Amino acid sequence: MPSPVSTDLDSSYQDETAPPADDRRLQRWILASALVAAFAVDQITKEIALHGLVSGPINLGALQLRLIANRGVLLGFPAPTLLIVLATLAVVVVALRSTHGQTRMMTVAYGLFAGGALGNLADRFQARHLFPPNAVVDWIGAGRFTFNLADVTLLLGLTLMMVLSESGREDELATTLS
Numbered sequence: 001m002p003s004p005v006s007t008d009l010d011s012s013y014q015d016e017t018a019p020p021a022d023d024r025r026l027q028r029w030i031l032a033s034a035l036v037a038a039f040a041v042d043q044i045t046k047e048i049a050l051h052g053l054v055s056g057p058i059n060l061g062a063l064q065l066r067l068i069a070n071r072g073v074l075l076g077f078p079a080p081t082l083l084i085v086l087a088t089l090a091v092v093v094v095a096l097r098s099t100h101g102q103t104r105m106m107t108v109a110y111g112l113f114a115g116g117a118l119g120n121l122a123d124r125f126q127a128r129h130l131f132p133p134n135a136v137v138d139w140i141g142a143g144r145f146t147f148n149l150a151d152v153t154l155l156l157g158l159t160l161m162m163v164l165s166e167s168g169r170e171d172e173l174a175t176t177l178s
Contacts, residue, residue: 034111042119109160116154
């Protein structure tokens with residue numbers, strides 16, 4: 001029976017700067033969970049909005065729930081579809097590659113950002129009744145802007161990334177939020 005004790009020879013082949021395999025696996029699960037949660041909540045709420053707002057907008061004081069077909073990017077800024085697709089795919093690839101060696105909070109931020117980007121990209125390829133092709137479903141109105149939960153998670157992820165990278169105190173933020 002082999003000895004369970006590792007030898008110096010066994011450990012000499014391991015990269016000391018690389019996180020253990022369990023940490024990388026946990027990072028992937030955190031990223032996937034945040035990404036899937038952002039994507040799923042966005043897609044579910046868009047379907048609810050498409051069915052619930054067909055008869056017209058709903059006023060909620062400062063917010064108005066209304067359906068808008070957005071063929072541009074965030075907050076309706078115009079952009080060609082090919083550019084949007086390529087930019088979204090680049091965002092997802094960067095998010096997947098950037099979590100290596102990051103804290104859990106930063107990994108959540110990348111997942112929210114990528115999940116929001118994928119949520120809006122998915123809209124462009126869905127055929128929806130009474131809705132134009134290549135358009136994102138925006139349904140939350142605040143003033144002159146109309147957006148959706150993909151936009152919210154995208155901006156939340158981006159804001160978290162900026163705050164965490166600027167402060168260098170990700171652990172403090174994680175403690176504060178928990």
